[in-house]
Amino acid sequence: MNQVDTSQKVVLITGCATGLGKALVETLSRNPAYKIVVTARSHRLEHLRELFQESDKLLIRELDVTNESNVYSLVNEIANLWGRIDVLVNNAGICYRSVVEHMDRESEMIQLETNYLGPMSLIRSVLPIMREQMNGHIINISSVSGMVSMPTMASYSASKHALEGATESLWYEAKPYGIKVSLVEPGFINSDSFKNILLPKKAKLSAKLKGPHSEYYNSMSPFIESLMKWAFATPESIAHKVEKLIERKNPPLRLRVTLDAVVFSILRKLLPEFMFHKVMFLLLPGSRLWGHRSYFGNRVRAKKINSSAHA
Template sequence: MYKYIYWYKFATPTQDYKPVILLTGGSSEVGIATAKLLSEHPEYRLIVTARDLTNITPHITESDHVWVMPLDVVDEESRKTAVAKIFERWGRVDIYINTSDICYRSSLEETKDQDDLLHIQKNYLGPVSLIRMLLPKMRKNGKGKIINISSVSGLLAFPTMSSYSASKYALEGAMEALWYELRPFGIDVSLVQPGFIHSEQHSRIKFSESKSTSTDAHDRPYQDMYNDMIPFVASLKNRSLSTPQSIAELTYNVIRTERPPLWVPASFDAEFFYYFKRWFPRRIFLPFFYWLLPGSKHWGQKITRKHDTIWIVRAFRNIVRYLSRRLSPTELKKSSSS
């Protein structure tokens, strides 16, 4: 729907000015699709980067307006070297597109510190550090765009994806603050938020090394969640109409938009969750969403020791206790004497 809503804001660069686009995470499927699409538009100068270029070179051909170079967004020296080379050759970066992404599946309890750190470094710290290096030039030029490919997991956390959600929530929070900070200087900030993407790469699930493989149910308290969530997420991805190509086309439209919005839902499910979470009362949303998740009523039943009572019964008991205290002879005597 984006192109039908913001078409009147679309603009094309003039012949005497070719904006420089820096794209990180170019070896991902979304990164490759975005790089291929932008490389077909000579009105832009494009720098495609990745830590490992082997996945990029078969798809992208270098030319006078396309440049492929190594860049590990997590490594400080790699960031400094890449930015120095770009400024030396083309003198500027007008548009930064971050498609770097990593996702491991694990419950929070079974996630190792190193997995948390990897998510934060790859999905948050690295891109944000690179943005810091680009901002002085953008501010001096009085224009620029920062576009991050985020995720619906930055809006809504799913079980067994705590680290990934934490990194995306961090990115979303930082970019929201940055939107305010850069608005006076003519620099736009946008978060493209895909939901479930139909692609080979997004169908391959990576698990944390610490995920339990014991046959004892007490050593595998979250196994029911894995058993239900893995096929559930896989089915949503297989049915999704969102593809790396559709994300690339949306990103291109955001590039062309003068003053694009901060949040850009990139699929039907992302659009649904975006409005559903904002309109639904918070106290009701989480229990309702938990109830919607497949098999959630049976998670952990083999080993749980929780004392569960239907909330309406618990509320009735609390009312009875309150009334019994208020109507006790001692309370009545106190109220009559006063």
């Protein structure tokens, strides 16, 4: 093992090919205080090498967070090369949009493996290193969906709720060893990430054929896209906030980094639960008509058929 250099923090970041991960690498690479391990899945590596150039302070490596052997192999490589890992940023994620009825087990597992089980594997792999150092910082990129669930986002919200719960427990467990733990909670970000949204097979079919629940997709998708286009927060602005979070001596457990995330957290505290959900439902576009075509329409047609049969 090489002689350990403690003059620079070693930062491991997942999901660096686009969005916040890319912006975070760009931000931290300008700061001489950091050595960075930049990662993405195999099909994004070529793109990653076009964006960044390897040096004595920046490594580009393949990482599939759902592959536990890949996770432990990379962490061991970093520990052998640079002797330490000071900051882990779990940023890689995936988003399936679907009502609960249309979600399938395969898509559900991909969602959980990427957004929850993968980050937990990384955390388990770096914890012994940080514990021996008596120092470290684990940063999990969560979402406003980790505190507020929305229609067509059940699976995504479930994965982020799981990450939030585990991170809160970890905060208590890691604190005696000098390891800091933080959740970063962005809401709507002005980016093209909505183009990466995935739909399971049943959701695609329903949206295409205007089947049951298609009204949810037809109203929620444009609504979310418009909110993202009008959002003030950008991947770059959030990356700067994450950099400041890393630099803080006593970072908070939760950091809400967009205005809507702050507003949602305040509303959840101020409003009784029944009122909060009622207000949220009424504010969603077209919500008063949801179910009319798929449920009430079918019921009316069935009633007419039965009436005709008895006539």
